[in-house]
Amino acid sequence: MVEKKFFEKLADGRIAESVSLKGKGGLEAVILTYGATIKNLYFGGKDVCLGFDTIEGYEKNLGGYQGATVGRYANRIAKGKFTLNGVEYDIGLNDGGKAHLHGGFVGFNQKIWDVEVVSEDTPKVRFSCTADDGEMGYPGNMKINVTFTVTDDNVLKLEYFATTDKDTIVNMTNHAYFNPNGFDGGDATTIQMQINAEKITAADECLIPYDYLNVEGTPFDFRTLTKVGNRLDSEHPQIKLVGGGIDHNFVLGMDRKFRHAATLKSEETGIEIKCFTDLPGVQIYTANFLDCNCGKGGINLYKHQGICMETQFFPDSPNHSEYPSCTLKAGEAFESVTEYRFTV
Template identity: 35%
Template sequence: MNKNHFSQIYSTKNTKLFGELTTNQVVFRHTLSNKNGCEFSVINYGATITSLKIPNSTGEKVDVVLGFETLEDYINSFDLPSAPYLGAIVGRYAGRINNGSFSLNGKTIDLSKNWNSHQIHGGSIGFSRKFWNVKSISDEENPSITLEYTSKNNEENFPGELYVEVTYMLTEDNELKITFIAKSSEDTIINLTQHSYFNLDGHSDDITNQTLLVNSDKILETTDELIPTGNFISLENHPFDFAVAKNCPTSIDNTFVLTGKKAAVLYSKKNKLKMTVLTNQPAVHIYVGGNCFGQIKGKEKANYHPKSGICFEAQNFPDAPNHSHFPSALLKKEEEYLHQTTFKFENL
């Protein structure tokens, strides 16, 4: 079926043609909105959120996530000096795995390596660069979209065929609820996350005037290459102690061990907009960035730089398969992986 035929079928108000991959797979942008005027768009390349617009207290819609205008820009962003993974799903394993290696059922598994001698974010061509099939869309109350991807056995050398679903739901309470479900044909490891960069002042601004609160009393200690050592660092009297809200850091790339379901709160005084992050995961990796090195323009010709946005990567601990005292990342054959993270927006 050619692109024009696809375009005739799917180019409606809520679904627009977004581009075509070299594999001849056609990518669409699907937009869903709730009764309050909140709306988000997602493409089936990387199951990527391209925009998330929230009305502020004056009724102006603020696009609170970084993104690109074209499919080509998303594809080319993975060739930047440091790929930003703007808005994408990250898997099969988010974060770093030391030496790209771990032991499973007494066998050493050597993964693909794409970060020096290590693996990061699922390898050379992880879930962020895959074509996801749209399984279902609902534009009723609490509109949602479910996308699915099947990762073949030994993709990036991970064992087992892994079936993954991600559902994005926009509730009438202005929550973006993200639910991951996965099953594997063999014992494997898994750690999925959503990699949107948030900026409550608007995607073309910077995050330095927003405040951050994190419900954590320790972070993972890491090496110079950001590989967990297995030790923890207390946040008492630490610059990254955000138990009381204070200005966002200008540079951070750390995993916070969570003390409850409520992970973090981001607040914009400019737009009087508050975002609360809730998750069933044991950690949130917080990263400030978005830099596109002047090589690719963001939406509306924005110049994304190292302080453009802040990521809340709700997830298991990086390198958990190599640390027996970390929460287990093992997904046993035919068991179900369930990850739920919510971004709740409020006008104050």
């Protein structure tokens, strides 16, 4: 079942709608046309996605990217610059003047996306938007689609698609904060997490990768299910660097093989969320700087209350020829699939 309805007006008068996709297995996703944002994920009697009840909440907390589709380039680019085909592009420093983050000052998360219902029986909805040549400094007129599907066996499938008329870079992800205890279930440090990665990209003070770090013997070793809170009070310099937590790219592979990336599991509710992707990395973020008092149901959102599993190319890939390429050539199409599989 698919239901589309008016949500609220933004401060600038634009209209945001909500689209509900309810599968036969019980999983329901509510997505806003504002930012193609996942607002709710209902499963097993819980809403397991952090967010806000009002559009004002999203507008006032843009820096958290709650549930938003992020682009043109998710994660960070060093010094807000990259070179493509011998041309240097300046895309701005919107991360505290240190780096370019999540597409710039006005990214995909602030657009009103068009929406098309593809299927009612197996709920499938296509969100689309455009990005102009030179927008936020990026080259190429882009056409972007993200198709959300809720399957009968409780999978939320995200299919990313983009084309361009000029060579450009692309790295789209979704910035949902998951808590399988429920959005009101308190601290996510009680969650068990597993990540299928043997190394991360170690970050400098601007959170730009400079080397690989093997996870064995470090607090980043989540190759088996491990309670998250057991690792976040570590004195490891990479943990302390990001405010006492994790905000790192875990290396899944150097190819585009579709694979199991990560798992979150609640011992309290029994809800398990498995993330699969064909992208080479997943950014695990433990909400180290989350702090606002206007979350769903009037609850405060605070540090470590949710965990993001952001499937992606590696941070700063345009400036690292040794990383998997994020270049999209004119006339070609970028395609990627991420799945979140829910069980209880």
